[in-house]
Amino acid sequence: MDRKVLIIGAGPAGIEAAHVLANQGVKVVLTEKHDQPGGNIKNWVKLFPDFRDAGEVRKELSAKLDHENIDFFSNTEISELSFNDNQWIAKNSSDKIFKADAALLATGFEVFNAKRKEELGYGIYDNVITSVDFEKMYKTGKILTKDGRIPKSIAFLNCVGSRDEKVGNHYCSRVCCINAVKQAIEFKELIPDSRAYCFYMDMRMAGQFYEELYRKSQEKYGVTYIRGRISEAAGTMDNRIQIKAEDTLSALPMKMTVDILVLMVGIESSISTTELSTQNNILGLYGFSKGQGLYGNDNITDKKGLFLAGTCKRPLTLPETLADGRSAAFEISNYLTKD
Numbered sequence: 001m002d003r004k005v006l007i008i009g010a011g012p013a014g015i016e017a018a019h020v021l022a023n024q025g026v027k028v029v030l031t032e033k034h035d036q037p038g039g040n041i042k043n044w045v046k047l048f049p050d051f052r053d054a055g056e057v058r059k060e061l062s063a064k065l066d067h068e069n070i071d072f073f074s075n076t077e078i079s080e081l082s083f084n085d086n087q088w089i090a091k092n093s094s095d096k097i098f099k100a101d102a103a104l105l106a107t108g109f110e111v112f113n114a115k116r117k118e119e120l121g122y123g124i125y126d127n128v129i130t131s132v133d134f135e136k137m138y139k140t141g142k143i144l145t146k147d148g149r150i151p152k153s154i155a156f157l158n159c160v161g162s163r164d165e166k167v168g169n170h171y172c173s174r175v176c177c178i179n180a181v182k183q184a185i186e187f188k189e190l191i192p193d194s195r196a197y198c199f200y201m202d203m204r205m206a207g208q209f210y211e212e213l214y215r216k217s218q219e220k221y222g223v224t225y226i227r228g229r230i231s232e233a234a235g236t237m238d239n240r241i242q243i244k245a246e247d248t249l250s251a252l253p254m255k256m257t258v259d260i261l262v263l264m265v266g267i268e269s270s271i272s273t274t275e276l277s278t279q280n281n282i283l284g285l286y287g288f289s290k291g292q293g294l295y296g297n298d299n300i301t302d303k304k305g306l307f308l309a310g311t312c313k314r315p316l317t318l319p320e321t322l323a324d325g326r327s328a329a330f331e332i333s334n335y336l337t338k339d
């Protein structure tokens with residue numbers, strides 16, 4: 001097929017779509033703003049729910065780019081995307097131009113900036129960290145407090161930046177409940193004689209094998225789940241974190257002091273998603289891109305030849321993102337054949 005597709009974003013959705021299209025003989029130009037492909041997988045050590053090595057998955061994805069029909073451009077952030085003369089035209093900050101018959105936005109997500117929840121103390125107290133910081137520390141093989149102590153207790157707080165009217169994100173990020181379960185198990189495996197607590201509004205175990213892992217975390221690892229939201233976190237004189245919460249099952253306020261508080265930060269739209277969607281009038285809710293809706297074809301936009309894949313549309317798990325990339329490739333291929 002003598003047609004060219006521009007894919008913006010070399011995360012899981014973009015790579016998967018590129019690979020399927022390239023195998024069909026379509027020429028693919030794949031751009032990535034970072035120096036490496038793989039998107040947010042780089043932030044993880046092990047994936048949920050099966051503790052698969054994230055580095056391996058990333059390597060397998062990256063290997064798919066080694067294809068004669070794929071031209072991969074790293075460190076290339078697309079700042080402008082428009083349709084003219086039956087072609088999609090993209091420009092990066094150094095005015096390099098890419099032209100193609102169809103374009104796919106696979107611009108992914110960013111994690112919520114926990115500093116926006118000032119009352120939780122992130123950026124103020126050393127031992128308040130995010131789930132992304134937890135992964136970075138876990139990569140070193142140790143979880144320690146900032147002053148080098150082995151923590152005896154840890155609390156995970158779900159829904160930071162999601163399901164929160166104050167920050168304007170009413171939606172659920174879908175992945176942070178199971179990630180809290182995974183990280184609590186990892187913590188208990190590293191430090192078995194410690195205590196791990198998880199504060200939640202509801203535990204949303206919607207994926208395959210999530211419920212089983214949730215159960216295992218309680219039965220095998222003794223993780224304690226407390227239904228309630230932390231209203232405030234403050235540092236103590238001995239560098240621990242005091243948290244104030246309400247146990248919403250007993251309707252009683254409670255205070256607890258832990259060595260580390262982990263904020264389970266949710267998914268937000270990336271700046272590229274919001275900017276490129278705005279330029280092309282496909283901006284949906286919360287800065288995500290808008291396809292044809294949940295019951296229509298979600299990979300298709302109302303702009304001719306412009307497609308969507310992955311978390312630029314809404315929060316998705318990694319398997320869902322990969323499947324969505326393949327689905328987008330199918331739609332693009334159909335479009336190119338018909339067009």
Ligand code: SF4
Nearest residue numbers: 159172173174176177
């Ligand atoms: S997945 Fe869980 S922690 Fe994340 S936003 Fe939804 S309910 Fe909250």
